[in-house]
Amino acid sequence: MTTPGVIRGGVFVALVACFPFVAHQHWVMNIAVFTLMYAALSVAWNLVGGYAGYPSLGHAAFFGAGAYIEAIWFNHHGIGSGYVPFIVLPVVGLVVMIAAIPVGWIAMRTRSDVFAIVTITLLFVVQTLAFNLRSLTGGSQGASIHPAPFILATFERPFYYVLAALMVAGMAITFLTARSKFGLSLLTIRADEDKARGIGVHVTAAKLTSFSLSVWLTAMVGAVWAYYESFIYPQFAVDPLVTIGMVLMTFLGGRATLWGPVLGAVILAPAQQYLAYTYGASRLYLLAYAAVFLIIMVFLPRGIIPSINEWRFARAHAVRARAGDADGAGDANRLQQVAS
Amino acid sequence: MSALLEVRHLRKRFGGIAAVDDCSFEVDQGTVTALIGPNGSGKTTVFNLITGYVAADAGDVVFNGRRYPRPTPGRLCHDGLVRTFQQARVFPALTVLDNLVAAAAHPWWALASPRVSRADRATAGELIVEFGLGKVADLPASQLSYGQRKLLEFAAVLMSEPKLVLLDEPTAGVNPNLVATMERHIRERHAKGITFLVVEHDMNVVMRLCDPVIVLDHGATIARGAPAAVQANPAVLDAYLGE
Numbered sequence: 001m002t003t004p005g006v007i008r009g010g011v012f013v014a015l016v017a018c019f020p021f022v023a024h025q026h027w028v029m030n031i032a033v034f035t036l037m038y039a040a041l042s043v044a045w046n047l048v049g050g051y052a053g054y055p056s057l058g059h060a061a062f063f064g065a066g067a068y069i070e071a072i073w074f075n076h077h078g079i080g081s082g083y084v085p086f087i088v089l090p091v092v093g094l095v096v097m098i099a100a101i102p103v104g105w106i107a108m109r110t111r112s113d114v115f116a117i118v119t120i121t122l123l124f125v126v127q128t129l130a131f132n133l134r135s136l137t138g139g140s141q142g143a144s145i146h147p148a149p150f151i152l153a154t155f156e157r158p159f160y161y162v163l164a165a166l167m168v169a170g171m172a173i174t175f176l177t178a179r180s181k182f183g184l185s186l187l188t189i190r191a192d193e194d195k196a197r198g199i200g201v202h203v204t205a206a207k208l209t210s211f212s213l214s215v216w217l218t219a220m221v222g223a224v225w226a227y228y229e230s231f232i233y234p235q236f237a238v239d240p241l242v243t244i245g246m247v248l249m250t251f252l253g254g255r256a257t258l259w260g261p262v263l264g265a266v267i268l269a270p271a272q273q274y275l276a277y278t279y280g281a282s283r284l285y286l287l288a289y290a291a292v293f294l295i296i297m298v299f300l301p302r303g304i305i306p307s308i309n310e311w312r313f314a315r316a317h318a319v320r321a322r323a324g325d326a327d328g329a330g331d332a333n334r335l336q337q338v339a340s
Numbered sequence: 341m342s343a344l345l346e347v348r349h350l351r352k353r354f355g356g357i358a359a360v361d362d363c364s365f366e367v368d369q370g371t372v373t374a375l376i377g378p379n380g381s382g383k384t385t386v387f388n389l390i391t392g393y394v395a396a397d398a399g400d401v402v403f404n405g406r407r408y409p410r411p412t413p414g415r416l417c418h419d420g421l422v423r424t425f426q427q428a429r430v431f432p433a434l435t436v437l438d439n440l441v442a443a444a445a446h447p448w449w450a451l452a453s454p455r456v457s458r459a460d461r462a463t464a465g466e467l468i469v470e471f472g473l474g475k476v477a478d479l480p481a482s483q484l485s486y487g488q489r490k491l492l493e494f495a496a497v498l499m500s501e502p503k504l505v506l507l508d509e510p511t512a513g514v515n516p517n518l519v520a521t522m523e524r525h526i527r528e529r530h531a532k533g534i535t536f537l538v539v540e541h542d543m544n545v546v547m548r549l550c551d552p553v554i555v556l557d558h559g560a561t562i563a564r565g566a567p568a569a570v571q572a573n574p575a576v577l578d579a580y581l582g583e
Binding site: 178184198199 | 391393412413414417418422423425429430431432433434438441442443444445446448450451452453454455456496497499500
């Protein structure tokens with residue numbers, strides 16, 4: 001880990017940890033909770049959609065599955081002091097993950113656009129199940145969890161910190177991924193999966209591992225959301241907009257980067273909440289959302305962080321070329337001319 | 341000499357066309373064997389069938405004494421058979437070093453180990469020096485010329501210490517200097533014990549480098565022998581020049 005990296009990470013965690021002590025209004029904390037929720041979701045999506053290059057549009061299904069398992073669990077068990085629903089999160093995530101592995105194994109035999117369509121189908125299958133398995137999910141009547149018994153003045157804090165922890169856990173997984181052969185394998189799969197197979201990359205193992213980790217995190221976030229809302233309905237628990245949110249934020253910040261999804265979420269999630277609040281009744285905010293997506297695709301197709309890195313890379317090389325170039329880019333250019 | 345690779349009665353049809361039609365040949369240990377033939381004779385398809393990129397309709401591949409009824413590229417790579425592609429497939433966003441390390445065919449339990457370990461750096465470093473890629477080792481492969489990418493792809497498949505390397509047109513589309521460089525690298529690696537099967541259109545290269553030469557026409561082998569003998573074979577002349 002480089003020193004600037006440690007400082008950046010430390011400052012970020014400190015800022016996130018201190019925020020609730022600065023912001024007391026409930027509406028601000030509510031937006032903060034949703035921002036962290038989307039940050040954690042985008043970080044999770046980035047593992048499979050960014051690093052492995054498998055653009056899942058079905059992640060809302062895993063979010064919803066996590067939400068419903070949490071809700072069903074606490075129909076039968078008490079929530080105790082209010083922290084039990086948080087303690088069981090890893091188990092909830094694991095259940096969804098185990099159920100999702102065969103699905104992922106089949107879906108990942110397809111690629112890019114076909115994979116996107118297969119996974120969005122999964123989203124609607126799960127939503128339909130949530131509507132129709134009434135004895136389990138309550139159907140369109142919804143499912144409820146006992147409201148959390150936290151004191152009203154700081155009601156959002158536990159949710160805020162748990163989501164922050166999930167986001168940081170996701171970032172830690174991303175960081176370790178990027179530094180390991182696992183991450184290198186994912187990048188080769190993303191670039192050229194057939195070539196990757198031919199040089200002995202463990203394609204299926206790497207793909208499924210990234211998918212599983214992503215699903216595990218996503219389902220845990222879904223479970224926290226269910227507890228926060230304390231009443232969930234199929235159309236909101238398994239909502240295409242949740243998928244679109246995590247994809248959009250990752251695209252904006254930069255796929256296959258550590259900070260991209262978080263940056264995207266910090267920009268877009270409050271904007272989304274604000275737009276929904278301002279134009280909510282007319283649903284015009286969906287149009288605004290679509291416009292944001294188009295603008296990203298036109299001006300920043302690779303996202304903010306990759307664009308900045310590219311600019312810095314180009315500038316560093318220009319500087320080296322000007323400085324007489326002892327052994328750097330200039331030689332590369334010369335070699336290139338000789339060889340081509 | 342024993343056969344390192346044996347191809348037995350391979351067949352593959354694409355729609356109504358028999359791309360590979362009862363193709364059999366052997367690649368002996370320690371040779372640089374050429375696979376030549378007119379355009380459309382099925383050379384690349386044979387490569388795809390051997391390495392399992394395309395499933396054969398019938399036939400067998402025997403490599404290193406082991407039969408592969410359904411070969412897959414990953415399995416063969418881990419067992420010591422690797423290939424390059426006509427279009428020099430490297431990973432453009434990864435650096436030259438990462439490209440090499442990714443191709444080292446690590447066992448699956450190494451997935452959790454550091455991206456570029458000290459051992460990786462040492463192995464890759466030797467290849468980087470050998471292939472003259474030192475100046476570009478930390479640049480993304482997208483910054484390389486086509487010729488350098490060809491060299492990189494060749495160097496990368498050597499990372500897994502293969503027994504047999506299949507080269508698909510190693511000198512196509514590169515300048516004469518680089519053709520000579522590529523030839524030198526093949527010779528050097530051959531001297532260190534690697535067997536090669538080479539698809540090549542440049543007959544000068546084939547005649548200088550390869551022995552024996554296998555000729556393919558309409559998806560079947562029509563000749564096999566020393567370069568000079570094959571060159572003089574009437575069936576081969578007929579295949580290239582038509583009746």
